[in-house]
Amino acid sequence: MARITADRKHAPSAYSTLDVLQVLYDRVLRISPETVDAPDRDRFLLSKGHGPAAYYAVLAAKGYFPAEWLDDIGGRGSPLGHHPDRVLVPGVEVGTGSLGHGLGLATGVALGLRAQGYVGTRTFVLLGDAELDEGSNHEAIAYLAAVGLPVTAIVIDNQSATHGWPGGIAVRFPGWQVSHVDGRDHDDIAAALRERPDRPHVVIARVEPKGQ
């Protein structure tokens, strides 16, 4: 992370995801640079494409691309932008940045895997609490609950939604299994992400509020 200095604009959102990403790639996802195109690999979709510095750092540490790439985020000719592009970056499953696209894409990915018989393959998608403002998420949240598709959504809650979520984030996911974790506690995060309910699962990872 220390190498990454270019993306100052998105610094709080970059660090909010770091621990969850480390746990995912260290302890949960069945994927490696060698299996990056394997049809039955686990899928991780970063919906909250803002502040991908932590994401890039974890991918580089895992060997998906050379760590030198991290020195030029957003530079001319760099494959790493301030929002990730799946066409340019090995290991990136979806290109995001405009909020509210990851959950719909993850729904399609999970359905496509199921239709092809990859029943052991898991689909994860990471969102921010402010990203839930986008209505498109709620189309996917309701549909996933209705059909009982076992997607795992992680919501990083750094209380950055302008109007907040009175009553909490969990009640926005009716019909989902809900876990609350400390977004800085690796064992807590790993335990929740290893659960495999037969319906959609939202893991709400609380971190320090944005700006503090």
Add this chain to the structure above:
Amino acid sequence: MMRETFVATTTALLAEDPRTALVLADISADAFEPARRRHPDRVLNVGIREQLMTGVAGGLALTGLRPYVHSYAPFAVDRAYEQLKLDLGHQDAGAVIVTIGGSYDASAEGYTHQSPGDVALLDTLEGWTVHVPGHADEAAEMLRAAARHDDRVYVRLSATQNAKACPGTDLKVIRRGTSGAVVLAVGPMLDPVLAATWGLDVTVAYTNTPRPLDTAGLLALHPTEVIVAEPYLAGTSSRVIAAALAHVPHRSLHLGVSRTEHRGYGTPADHAAHHGLDAMGLRRSIEEFL
């Protein structure tokens, strides 16, 4: 007729090719119910959620399936434009978007159910093949061809069709004149154009695939006047025609649906007359121009 062909062809594709998937947002769900019962994992109705419909299609494509997506044009294109741009194009993923309603097939439903701007909107995006079949048999051929690759394809079905099908997707000469005037009819505009130009010394050409337009076929006609009659927003193809004929002295006229909202109901034929796209209106515009 085209809608029935779409249902029959796609139902057959789902049975023949395990790569085929269909994503619906309630529209035409009843017609696809037999297919859904046979292939519950590949026929997916997400409810009245058009953003999700195209997001799901993008996700399916990323796992290697070939998704067909279907709704009214205003919901599949206008409403979910950013999903077409990002969940398909930006992901370098493909899908086959099949729409009904078009410009004013839903004439009595009002402007909410109409999309004269669908092809113009797709023209802002990279890599879309746009089919506007003029006959149900053409639609069947296009839908089958689209199953064999992963590109982005738009199939704009219409409630009206020409008397005869023109197989293939290249530009075809239907009637040859001796002047340099070429009237290019797109999809279901062919029969009205043929009626409108009866007795005029013009060449009538036809395409059911305005993108990519067969510009070589157009240039081969050595046109000095080009009149385009397209069943969506007037001028949609002016950019493509201007580029194709950039080095050829020519005049051009672009006929299509007006940008001004028609706050009236009635039949599709009433709307065609209102926009000057019936045989009489076309004749008037063409004669005035020539």
